[in-house]
Amino acid sequence: MSGKLKNKIAVVTGGSSGIGLATAKLFADEGAKVAITGRKLENLNSAVAEIGNGSIGVQGDVANLANLDQLYKTVETKLGKIDVLIVNAAIYALAPLADFSEEMFDQLSDINFKGTFFTVQKALPYLNDGASIVLTSSVVAEKGVPNHSVYAASKAAIRSLARSFSAELLDRKIRVNVLTPGPIDTPVFETVTSTKEEAEAVKAGMGAFTPAKRVGTPQEAAAANLYLASDDSSFMIGSEILLDGGIRSL
Template identity: 45%
Template sequence: MKKLAGKTAIITGGNSGIGFATAKDFLAQGAKVIITGRNEKSVNEALAKLGDNAYGIISDSAYMEEVTKLAEQVKTITPTLDIVVINAGVGKFDALATMTEETFDEIMNINFKGAYFSLQQLLPLINNGGSIILNTSINAHIGMAGATVYAASKAALLTLAKNLSAELTDRKIRVNAVSPGPVVTPLHSTDKLGLSTEDLKQMGDSLTQKIPVGRFGDAEEIAKTITFFASDDSSFILGSELIVDGGMYNL
């Protein structure tokens, strides 16, 4: 039997990268999947690739007026949810000396505030015994120049996993976090990271040297970890984190 048969899931930022790979894996495991994305074209392109049993919602976690509509949008597709994957995020890097308030707010609004209030909206729809998975980052554990705000936003998600688990024990809803290391996704581009081509290459080369397996991860590898947390295979795990980084943190 498929691991997620009969389950309904929502994946924020499911139109590309890790979110899209997770949507594919969920569908393969029998789930009904809703993806969100802020760009209608990219969401529709993702749905065309995902095929049957996939649904899309246009929503941008950066804006509270859109976040507060999320539950009502979901209810046009399904009355309840079994799995919520908070994956929508932005990766931007700058030194403390040159970080602007605008960039600071963008990172925190999408990566933490948007995630937090998306969960607040979706919580009444989650069935008892459901699963929430937060996609965080290895940057919450390691020091990297220019990553102060990004790392802080992801560390906030880690503490959310622990504290929200404590809040939801009476409903048997499990909250866990997946912390990927460097992964090959559309996020690793000059425009997404706010880096020059040269700086992006230098960062990639430097990171690869620090990964014991000698390469970046694939989105599909992270997706399988998220599927583990979404399924009953992890039924005795809550408030926990799995670091998926090719040994970068532990070795």
């Protein structure tokens, strides 16, 4: 590895699986000391063991502000001030407009939108000047897709937050950018289906829908996060990397 994050401290929310785990592993391989978050302790501990390299896990829910406070206090105590913040924790909930419940709306909004906002706000005292923040959006933020209304709106809000955060943090030279993936091969498909076979069918359907005729890999998303986290992207501010297999453009 090239050591692009040597001696850096990185925090990855939602780091126990999928894009978050692949990102945490790559960052550790590139020399960073990594802290990850997750809601399920068993998954968190397994991920920390997989990441290695002195990584730590802090259990918590990004929608719970007290959990965020504890996260950053723990990271400061065990690792130090933060150079890279990957705001990746989110949930994926689908339903037709007519059937979307208030409970579903609140849960999705609390984690995806509120959680993203306060993950950044609560981090501010713990970030080094010149830090890099990466928010995770989705290609559906700019498309009309059936059953995705609330999820898509939450991800569009995240794209907007990156612009506003960037403008406010210019004096600290903190860059805020966005990773906008299309369908990625993660356990998320299992959260919206009843069986593994159904999950594989949904994944295959989404792959067929992309011009690339496949879903992306967590490692491809992690590589994009590394670019945004490192000095390679030093001239990117309030911008995004679109990693969608051509869905938005073709």
